[in-house]
Amino acid sequence: MRLVSALAVVILHVAGALASTCCNQLQQQLGDNLSFPNDATYNATVSSFWSMQESGLRPACVLRPATVLEVSKALEILSGNVECEFAIKGRGHAPAAGFANVNGGVLIDLATLSSVSLNQDSSVASVGAGAKWLDVYQHLDGSGVQVAGGRNGNVGVGGLLLGGGISHFTTKVGWGSDNVVNYEIALANGTIINADRTHYSDMFHALKGGGNNLGVVTRFDLATFPQGDISTTTITYNISQRADVFEAFTKLLESPKYDPLASLITSLLYRSTTKTWTLSSSAVYTKPVTQPAFYADLFAIPHETLVNNITSLAEYADEKDTFSFNWNFATTTLKPCAENLQKMFDTLNDTIYSFNPEGGVTWSIALEPLVAAMLPNSGDTNILGLERAYPGFVVLISALWPNSTANSEVEAKAQSVLSAWEADAKSKGLLQDFQYLNYAAPHQKPLHSYGKDEFDFLKSTSEKYDPGRILQRNVGGFKL
Ligand SMILES: Cc1cc2nc3c(=O)[nH]c(=O)nc-3n(C[C@H](O)[C@H](O)[C@H](O)COP(=O)(O)OP(=O)(O)OC[C@H]3O[C@@H](n4cnc5c(N)ncnc54)[C@H](O)[C@@H]3O)c2cc1C
Structure with missing residues (x-):
């Protein structure tokens, strides 16, 4: 036992020494833009991650390059030493630990390159x-x-x-x-x-x-x-209306002529502290039309609130950020089927209804259409392999919770819901291969899914x- 802990100390020491070698080499060439633990710039970068899992990691140093040439110089240095671990941070919204931050390595924070x-x-x-x-x-x-x-x-x-x-x-x-x-x-x-x-x-x-x-x-x-102004409509329904909402959502996915101006997310939200469900649709239309006909079936379902605004993209995207929570994302892609959505709700409710770790968990399940109109039609095609994944919808199951001691339990719940949904969908021929990388959990394989x-x-x-x-x-x- 003593030998194991002595070994652990040696390994930590060696890792620390390697990290400081990498930081020292960077400092010699790019000193002004390098910061270290407890510097104000270091703290500003590390605390700007969206999830607590990411902001909880402690890089040995942070580089905030002022120019593209500094990014190039940094990579030349880091690749010259195969032991230098590093992370690349855009705006830090990928929730999983280690995706854009690194414990003990070098963090390159690109926020300085934002012209x-x-x-x-x-x-x-x-x-x-x-x-x-x-x-x-x-x-x-x-x-x-x-x-x-x-x-x-x-x-x-x-x-x-x-x-x-x-x-x-x-x-x-x-x-x-x-x-x-x-x-x-x-x-x-x-x-x-x-x-x-x-x-x-x-x-x-x-x-x-x-x-x-x-x-x-x-x-x-x-x-x-x-592009001019857009029309944004948020409709909230009582959860008892879910069968009708799932029916209308599915009908839209299957419509032979999906309106290219329509952008839709239908969401379920569950708060474990109050045991309450909310059902809503966010229906954006990229022209300033007050009640776009395309969404008529969703608007016709009895609802609690319906708020429409004509606004600009800049104004609509100006949302308040939510920091200081743990977050988990996971995803799947399914073929349209209203009955299956009902079954998915039941599975979800059975799994999470009574799960209420201290501080609570808020679950959000977003359903986002994946229809033929979203396939690339130019020469600049993506590598996502979407030709095999439509018609369907991308599911993002996310959870936020304040209490870090519940991390593994929440992640396990999300994984178990996802596995049950996928197994069931597969048995009915409703599972698509595609896993959207930006919504995927670390245990998933989005790059393989293409x-x-x-x-x-x-x-x-x-x-x-x-x-x-x-x-x-x-x-x-x-x-x-
Ligand atoms: C509140 C919220 C809303 C969202 N809305 C949408 C949405 O509308 N549509 C959508 O598709 N997705 C959406 N997402 C998912 C989003 O696309 C991903 O979380 C994305 O990874 C965030 O990018 P980032 O630069 O902020 O994240 P980061 O965590 O900084 O980076 C994510 C990954 O990209 C890498 N990376 C970033 N920049 C570079 C670079 N310049 N060069 C090389 N690698 C780089 C990082 O190393 C990391 O692995 C949303 C996420 C959140 C949290």
């Missing part, structure tokens, strides 16, 4: 990879154009686009990543390249869903489209541009 500009003919917006979506929408507000990005303005441009990116405009222009026309990216060895349809086209394709496996993206150039050809392509592209496998071995997240 936004629009080219002369307003066709392309260039966005620093550390921007959040609100920066982009506010910059473009009033210009007559917008881009396809996150619905919540606090979410990072980097993480969202590298995992795919569902926006209010997905039925109109495809996924966020389909609309990237050029990536400026620092490869693992520090080389900076620009990948577009004709240059480094394999890299260009792989970045449309490949996560943080290809390099550190420093700038995204995004195709814009004309399909064998897509996975093999990602793997070979990563081997071509990162032969030392630095991003596979030394950086956390979903790996190849």
Whole structure:
């Protein structure tokens, strides 16, 4: 026993020494932008993660690069020492521990690279990879154009686009990543390249869903489209109306002509402290139409509240961020079936109704259409393998809770609900392979879910541009 703890001390000592070697090497070249535990800048970065699981990790140092060249220099240094573990942080909204932060390693916080500009003919917006979506929408507000990005303005441009990116405009222009026309990216060895349809086209394709496996993206150039005000409607129903809501939701998914201006999330919310369920639909229409006919069936169901606003994208995305909670995300994709949604509700209710750890848990289940209109129709296709996953809907099961001692219990509950849903859906032929990377739990395999050809392509592209496998071995997240 004494030998084991002595060994543990030696290992910790060696790990600490390695981390400080990596930080020291960075400090020699990039000193001004490096911060250490208890520095104000270090604390600001570490406390800006969305989940407590991420903000609970303690990197040995934080680099906030001022320029793209500094990102390049940092990667050159870090890849020169195979022991240097590091993390890449956009806006820190991936909840799982170790996806954009690292205990004892180097954290590269890209928030400093967040400039936004629009080219002369307003066709392309260039966005620093550390921007959040609100920066982009506010910059473009009033210009007559917008881009396809996150619905919540606090979410990072980097993480969202590298995992795919569902926006209010997905039925109109495809996924966020389909609309990237050029990536400026620092490869693992520090080389900076620009990948577009004709240059480094394999890299260009792989970045449309490949996560943080290809390099550190420093700038995204995004195709814009004309956009004015939008219409937003939130409807809440008594949970007893769920059969009708599931029926209407399913009917919309199956409609032969899905309205390309319609963006819908139907959600269930459960609070364990009060044992109350809430059912709602957030129906956005990307033109200023007060009651879009497409949602008529959802509007017709008796509801408790219905709030409609005509507003701008920038205003709607300006949400208050919720910090200081533990969060868990997990996902699946299913074929439309109202009866199955009823069964899913029953399974969920049976599993979580009486589970109330100290401080409580709030569960949210978001159902998001995945219809033919969301398949890429341009040459800039993503790598998500969606052709095999529609019609259907993406399910995000998330939980938030304040009490960290309940982490493993909440995660186990989420996993057990998900397994029961998937086993049941599979037996009925309703399970799709696709797992959306940006909603997936660490135990899931979203990159594999794209399909064998897509996975093999990602793997070979990563081997071509990162032969030392630095991003596979030394950086956390979903790996190849
Ligand atoms: C409140 C909330 C709302 C959301 N809304 C949406 C939505 O509307 N649509 C949607 O599709 N998803 C949505 N998501 C999911 C979101 O897309 C993911 O959480 C995404 O990973 C967040 O990106 P980030 O940059 O903030 O996160 P981070 O945690 O900083 O990064 C996520 C991952 O991407 C990597 N990464 C980030 N930037 C770079 C870069 N420049 N180069 C290389 N790797 C990088 C990180 O290493 C990490 O593994 C939402 C999430 C939350 C919490």
